[in-house]
Amino acid sequence: MTRSRPGRANLESVAAAAGVSRATVSRVVNGWASVAPELRERVERAIAELGYVPNQAARSLVTQRADAVALVVAEPDPRVFGDPYFSGIVRGVSTELLSAGVQVVLLMAQSDEELSGIERYLRTAPLDGVLLVSEHSSNDPIPAAMIEAGMPLVIGGRPMQPGLDVPSVDNDNVGGARVATEHLVARGCRRVGTVAGPIDMAAGVDRLEGVRLALGGDLPADRVEHGAFTQASGEEATRRLLDRVPDLDGLFVASDLMALGALRALRLAGRRVPDDVAVVGFDDIPLASATEPPLTTARQQTVLQGRTMARMLLARARPDLRLREAPEVPDVTPDRVVLPVELVVRDSA
Amino acid sequence: MTRSRPGRANLESVAAAAGVSRATVSRVVNGWASVAPELRERVERAIAELGYVPNQAARSLVTQRADAVALVVAEPDPRVFGDPYFSGIVRGVSTELLSAGVQVVLLMAQSDEELSGIERYLRTAPLDGVLLVSEHSSNDPIPAAMIEAGMPLVIGGRPMQPGLDVPSVDNDNVGGARVATEHLVARGCRRVGTVAGPIDMAAGVDRLEGVRLALGGDLPADRVEHGAFTQASGEEATRRLLDRVPDLDGLFVASDLMALGALRALRLAGRRVPDDVAVVGFDDIPLASATEPPLTTARQQTVLQGRTMARMLLARARPDLRLREAPEVPDVTPDRVVLPVELVVRDSA
DNA sequence: TTGTATGCGTTATCAC
DNA sequence: GTGATAACGCATACAA
Numbered sequence: 228m229t230r231s232r233p234g235r236a237n238l239e240s241v242a243a244a245a246g247v248s249r250a251t252v253s254r255v256v257n258g259w260a261s262v263a264p265e266l267r268e269r270v271e272r273a274i275a276e277l278g279y280v281p282n283q284a285a286r287s288l289v290t291q292r293a294d295a296v297a298l299v300v301a302e303p304d305p306r307v308f309g310d311p312y313f314s315g316i317v318r319g320v321s322t323e324l325l326s327a328g329v330q331v332v333l334l335m336a337q338s339d340e341e342l343s344g345i346e347r348y349l350r351t352a353p354l355d356g357v358l359l360v361s362e363h364s365s366n367d368p369i370p371a372a373m374i375e376a377g378m379p380l381v382i383g384g385r386p387m388q389p390g391l392d393v394p395s396v397d398n399d400n401v402g403g404a405r406v407a408t409e410h411l412v413a414r415g416c417r418r419v420g421t422v423a424g425p426i427d428m429a430a431g432v433d434r435l436e437g438v439r440l441a442l443g444g445d446l447p448a449d450r451v452e453h454g455a456f457t458q459a460s461g462e463e464a465t466r467r468l469l470d471r472v473p474d475l476d477g478l479f480v481a482s483d484l485m486a487l488g489a490l491r492a493l494r495l496a497g498r499r500v501p502d503d504v505a506v507v508g509f510d511d512i513p514l515a516s517a518t519e520p521p522l523t524t525a526r527q528q529t530v531l532q533g534r535t536m537a538r539m540l541l542a543r544a545r546p547d548l549r550l551r552e553a554p555e556v557p558d559v560t561p562d563r564v565v566l567p568v569e570l571v572v573r574d575s576a
Numbered sequence: 577m578t579r580s581r582p583g584r585a586n587l588e589s590v591a592a593a594a595g596v597s598r599a600t601v602s603r604v605v606n607g608w609a610s611v612a613p614e615l616r617e618r619v620e621r622a623i624a625e626l627g628y629v630p631n632q633a634a635r636s637l638v639t640q641r642a643d644a645v646a647l648v649v650a651e652p653d654p655r656v657f658g659d660p661y662f663s664g665i666v667r668g669v670s671t672e673l674l675s676a677g678v679q680v681v682l683l684m685a686q687s688d689e690e691l692s693g694i695e696r697y698l699r700t701a702p703l704d705g706v707l708l709v710s711e712h713s714s715n716d717p718i719p720a721a722m723i724e725a726g727m728p729l730v731i732g733g734r735p736m737q738p739g740l741d742v743p744s745v746d747n748d749n750v751g752g753a754r755v756a757t758e759h760l761v762a763r764g765c766r767r768v769g770t771v772a773g774p775i776d777m778a779a780g781v782d783r784l785e786g787v788r789l790a791l792g793g794d795l796p797a798d799r800v801e802h803g804a805f806t807q808a809s810g811e812e813a814t815r816r817l818l819d820r821v822p823d824l825d826g827l828f829v830a831s832d833l834m835a836l837g838a839l840r841a842l843r844l845a846g847r848r849v850p851d852d853v854a855v856v857g858f859d860d861i862p863l864a865s866a867t868e869p870p871l872t873t874a875r876q877q878t879v880l881q882g883r884t885m886a887r888m889l890l891a892r893a894r895p896d897l898r899l900r901e902a903p904e905v906p907d908v909t910p911d912r913v914v915l916p917v918e919l920v921v922r923d924s925a
Numbered sequence: 926t927t928g929t930a931t932g933c934g935t936t937a938t939c940a941c
Numbered sequence: 942g943t944g945a946t947a948a949c950g951c952a953t954a955c956a957a
Contacts, residue, residue: 235726237950248928253952261926278724283700284636285950288933293633295701309658318686325690330697333682337667341674348679351632352644353702375627377584586934597944602936610942634934637949 236277245273256281283353293353295330296540299345299369301361303337311512312529316360316383319533323556327541327548329355342368350376356544358536360384363427379544381536385429394543394562396535400430403525403568404437407507408479410523411576412441414505416477420450422464422489424481431456434481434509450475454485461485465492476504477576483508483515483524490518490575505576520574528566531556535564585626594622605630632702642702644679645889648694648718650710652686660861661878665709665732668882672905676890676897678704691717699725705893707885709733712776728893730885734778743892743911745884749779752874752917753786756856757828759872759919761790765826765854769799771813771838773830780805783830783858799824803834810834814841825853826925832857832864832873839867839924854925869923877915880905884913 238249238256245252247266254262255270262270273279287293298320300307307313317333324331332354336342346369349357356379361367370391373380382395411419421438424431431453439446452468454460461480465488469475478493480486486508490500498504500520508515511526539559541548557564587598587605594601596615603611604619611619622628636642647669649656656662666682673680681703685691695718698706705728710716719740722729731744760768770787773780780802788795801817803809810829814837818824827842829835835857839849847853849869857864860875888908890897906913 238952239950249951250928250953251926254927257952263926266927280699280725282637282950284633284642284702285933286700286952287633288631288637288935288950289952291933295697308663314657317684321684321686321690325693328693330683330693330701333684334679335666335670335682337670341670344674344677344679348644350629351635352679353633376629587936588934598935599937599944599946600942603943606936612942615943631934634949635936637934637951638936640949 236279237282238279241270241273241277241279244277245269287353292545293355294328295332295354296324296356296358296537296544297332297334297349297352297354298358299349299360300333300335301342301359301367301369302335308335312510312527313360315529316533316536319530319535320358320537321533322530323534323537323550323553324541327537327545327550329541329545329548345369346372349373349378354378356380356540358383358540362430363387363425379540381540381543383532383536385433387429392562394539396532396539396564396566397429398527398529398532399565399568400433401437401440402565403509403527403570404434404479404481405441406437406568406570407509407523407525408438408441410570410572411477411479411505411507414477414501414576416505418450418472418475419446419477419479420452420468420472420475421446421478422461422468422480422485423451423453424456424485425453428456431481438479454481454488456482456484458484458488460488462488462492465489466496469493469496469498478504478506480506480508483510483512483522486522486524487514487518490522501574501576507570507576511571515571516573518575523573523576524571525568526571527568532566535559535566539564585628586631587628590619590622590626590628593626594618636702641894642704643677644681644703645673645705645707645886645893646681646683646698646701646703647707648683648685648698648709650685650691650708650716650718657684661859661876662709664878665882665885668879668884669707669886670882671879672883672886672899672902673890676886676894676899678890678894678897694718695721698722698727703727705729705889707732707889711779712736712774728889730889730892732881732885734782736778741911743888745881745888745913745915746778747876747878747881748914748917749782750786750789752858752876752919753783753828753830754790755786755917755919756858756872756874757787757790759921760826760828760854760856760925763826763850763854763925767799767821767824768795768826768828769801769817769821769824770795770827771810771817771829771834772800772802773805773834774802777805780830787828803830803837805831805833807833807837810837811841812837814838815845818842818845818847827853827855829855829857832859832861832871835871835873836863836867839871850923850925856919856925860920864920865922867924872922872925873920874917875920876917881915884908884915888913 238252242249242252334345360383385397423435449471452464454464480489508522508524511524515522515524542559591598591601683694709732734746772784798820801813803813829838857871857873860873864871864873891908
């Protein structure tokens with residue numbers, strides 16, 4: 228709190244009311260053992276009566292700690308917040324930080340102007356560290372600024388900026404796409420194509436790379452179309468693909484949302500799924516199990532990603548905090564963690 | 577920033593480097609006029625060289641200001657973030673605060689545990705004020721805590737807690753529902769029913785009240801069904817309604833999402849819209865214009881609501897800030913502002 | 926166990 | 942126009 232109303236209590240006034248020194252009050256507030264029960268009692272009563280709450284600004288000034296961490300989401304489209312990917316990360320981050328007694332502060336940037344306001348805030352505000360989730364981050368000024376300011380930072384996703392190396396937690400987009408595509412091949416598909424994501428996004432690039440790895444040399448340029456991770460773009464890309472490769476029999480679509488569009492395009496083109504064309508998506512959004520036919524897809528562990536990011540940051544920014552055991556979270560000492568992506572087989576492939 | 581790395585520059589070091597006093601550096605940093613151009617030059621160079629950034633904790637400690645405001649969203653379902661209602665408010669709040677040089681900090685509470693962490697944070701962190709958006713807020717501890725702590729607070733929506741009066745900005749749910757229902761009547765509907773929202777949410781209660789006002793005494797209990805503001809619940813409620821009142825010829829649905837369900841239920845029941853049953857929704861979500869037929873609905877001004885909330889808070893918490901003119905934003909001196917809701921007539925009614 | 930004293934980095938009030 | 946200097950509220954090393 229900052230606006231000190233006329234009557235805002237502080238250590239001094241509590242000390243006076245309890246008839247002890249400021250130091251003793253401080254000890255009680257911070258739970259130090261070495262306080263006589265009787266004094267403690269008096270102090271606690273005084274605190275309650277005066278409604279005393281410690282001033283975090285003053286506390287941060289001396290301790291160099293803030294007990295708060297910023298989670299920055301740099302994304303122009305406000306709909307990211309409805310995205311299960313994002314909400315999983317937020318849930319994971321919140322869970323882990325809550326149990327560590329650290330508050331999560333969400334900062335969202337929908338424009339460059341807002342982004343620079345956020346940058347300013349990050350450099351000056353009392354914060355223990357920063358978590359950054361941004362999809363197309365190749366020209367994001369924040370990583371460099373944080374490094375220069377000495378502010379601990381962990382990135383969610385694959386850092387796109389060459390030169391800076393920042394601790395990060397990513398999903399295995401390459402491996403996931405590879406397994407998904409291998410599933411198509413194992414199923415008997417001979418002419419596999421893909422609706423890939425945008426090439427300015429790490430997830431787009433990496434998933435396409437996974438397809439390449441799975442198919443070896445067998446991915447001619449005409450079997451690749453790019454979409455924008457939206458349903459409409461997936462539908463169109465699929466249509467273009469079918470025009471060029473009419474005998475396509477397997478399709479890896481780089482996101483479930485695009486896969487929804489792909490299913491529609493296939494239906495309209497008279498193809499049966501999976502009999503004529505087998506389809507695999509990526510993300511396992513809730514809708515994926517409700518499509519006709521239900522969608523085989525690669526599932527990312529978004530909550531785990533959030534938890535891992537949080538612990539990685541705390542390990543670096545607040546080594547004094549002892550976190551509770553969490554065997555399901557990978558070791559966060561290395562600067563780069565990649566979480567496995569699992570294939571969920573349903574009827575579409 | 578809080579973790580002062582070994583080399584973190586402060587006023588002192590900048591002053592030394594520039595050969596001036598701390599006071600002069602402070603004047604330069606804060607843009608005071610009374611500094612000789614030459615000194616100013618030297619100071620600015622030193623600042624750049626040392627990468628000096630003011631410490632906000634120290635600054636807040638003495639100024640009693642923070643240049644930051646919290647926007648608290650108390651809602652268990654993370655999907656609120658995808659909700660156009662919420663994203664409109666965020667956009668409005670952000671716009672207005674950005675131009676005032678105040679940072680928005682988003683705090684979301686998905687559980688009571690998180691809510692109490694947030695409450696702690698709000699009382700202690702350097703913050704100029706708090707904006708609260710919570711739909712079912714009748715037992716939210718935050719308003720009382722903020723009042724006790726003397727922290728300026730503005731609520732979005734209608735405050736549900738008796739006793740506390742807190743400045744608030746609401747949409748005219750009563751008026752909007754009333755106009756929507758009157759539209760049905762004017763259209764010739766004789767047996768109007770409604771799918772209302774939950775009774776523990778102000779929007780649910782108020783919209784139902786609007787229907788009552790429009791119909792005078794003519795709303796028998798069997799023409800009211802309640803849904804949970806979801807599509808599925810809207811579909812079910814409509815089905816129940818049709819079972820009980822087969823000759824229903826007008827339907828006000830308290831949210832567009834529920835209206836989507838209602839349209840489906842009507843179609844399945846073989847009713848034509850609007851010929852057999854005219855339908856009006858509420859919210860004007862993007863999907864509303866894409867339904868078959870396009871949905872007549874009441875539109876809330878969510879961005880304006882956010883902007884109004886922000887200005888109302890700043891007027892109380894930071895009267896020193898001079899905001900730019902904004903004729904479209906209503907006067908924020910009264911403690912309660914209700915924004916008009918406009919009927920958008922499409923084909924469904 | 927308790928109290929005293931110092932410093933965290935700023936802003937702001939004075940003299941000069 | 943500029944420079945000392947006193948707060949701001951707290952934690953903590955040290956003395957008692």
